[in-house]
Amino acid sequence: MHAVSTMTATVGRYRRFSALVVAGNERGICGVGKARSVTLRGALKRAKHRAFLNLVSFNLKENRTRAPRDSDSRLIIIANFLTGYGLVCHRAIKTLCDLIGIKDLHAKVEGNTKNYLSIVRGFLRLLNEQDVSNRLGMHVVEFSEDFNFVPRILASPRTGITQDCVSYTGLKS
Numbered sequence: 001m002h003a004v005s006t007m008t009a010t011v012g013r014y015r016r017f018s019a020l021v022v023a024g025n026e027r028g029i030c031g032v033g034k035a036r037s038v039t040l041r042g043a044l045k046r047a048k049h050r051a052f053l054n055l056v057s058f059n060l061k062e063n064r065t066r067a068p069r070d071s072d073s074r075l076i077i078i079a080n081f082l083t084g085y086g087l088v089c090h091r092a093i094k095t096l097c098d099l100i101g102i103k104d105l106h107a108k109v110e111g112n113t114k115n116y117l118s119i120v121r122g123f124l125r126l127l128n129e130q131d132v133s134n135r136l137g138m139h140v141v142e143f144s145e146d147f148n149f150v151p152r153i154l155a156s157p158r159t160g161i162t163q164d165c166v167s168y169t170g171l172k173s
Contacts, residue, residue, distance in 0.1 A: 001040065020117055021047035023055075024099025031055040032120055058127050059154070060101055075122045078107045092119045100127075129155035 005015045017040045024030040033050030037043040076093070081104050087094045089107035097105055109119055126132070129140040133155035140155040 001043070003040075017043040019043040019047040020120070021051045022096060022099055022120065023048065023051040024096075024101075026099060026101040028058045028060045028101055029055055030058070030096065030100045030124070032124065034117060056124065056128065058100055059129075075111050075118065076107060076109055076126060078105060078123070078126055080104060081106055090119060092116045093123050096120060096123055130158075133157045 001020075002018045003015060004018065005013050008014055016036055016038055018034065018036040019040070020032070020034045021044065022030065022032050031051040031054045033047040033052070033054060035043050035046035035050055037046060078089075083104055085104040085106070087097050087103070087105055089097070089105060090109045090113060093105075093107045093109070097103075107123070112118070133140045134157050137157050139153050139157070141151045142154050143149045143151055
């Protein structure tokens with residue numbers, strides 16, 4: 001929740017409230033909503049409604065943690081640890097992990113730590129393998145002990161070079 005007041009010549013001090021709401025079921029589903037309104041109750045109600053409209057599902061391993069993988073972006077660096085490690089991260093990321101169902105994670109936020117919406121969006125962007133795959137144009141692969149280190153494809157890019165575009169000498173024109 002954040003209150004902003006502006007001064008106008010005719011009305012005087014004009015207050016508005018903004019709210020950031022995160023909803024989840026602790027089994028891999030999470031949604032984020034942000035809304036502004038003149039009243040606090042209205043902002044919370046609209047943000048909650050938007051959070052339930054923006055639900056995203058994540059694949060959890062053993063219904064408790066993400067598949068082991070190091071990820072990084074300009075803002076957030078995440079790494080998974082063994083069972084029982086707990087959540088060692090920013091309080092906004094800790095709340096998200098509780099709502100998603102992630103139990104063991106280490107995350108470091110670099111840069112501005114007061115912009116909660118930026119932290120939440122960056123963290124959810126790192127967790128979604130399909131977005132990472134589309135952004136890089138490569139497959140996201142997991143090497144796990146559970147599968148004897150045989151690569152398992154987690155996500156494939158939706159766009160990119162297809163078999164139709166490739167000839168034996170290189171790319172078709």
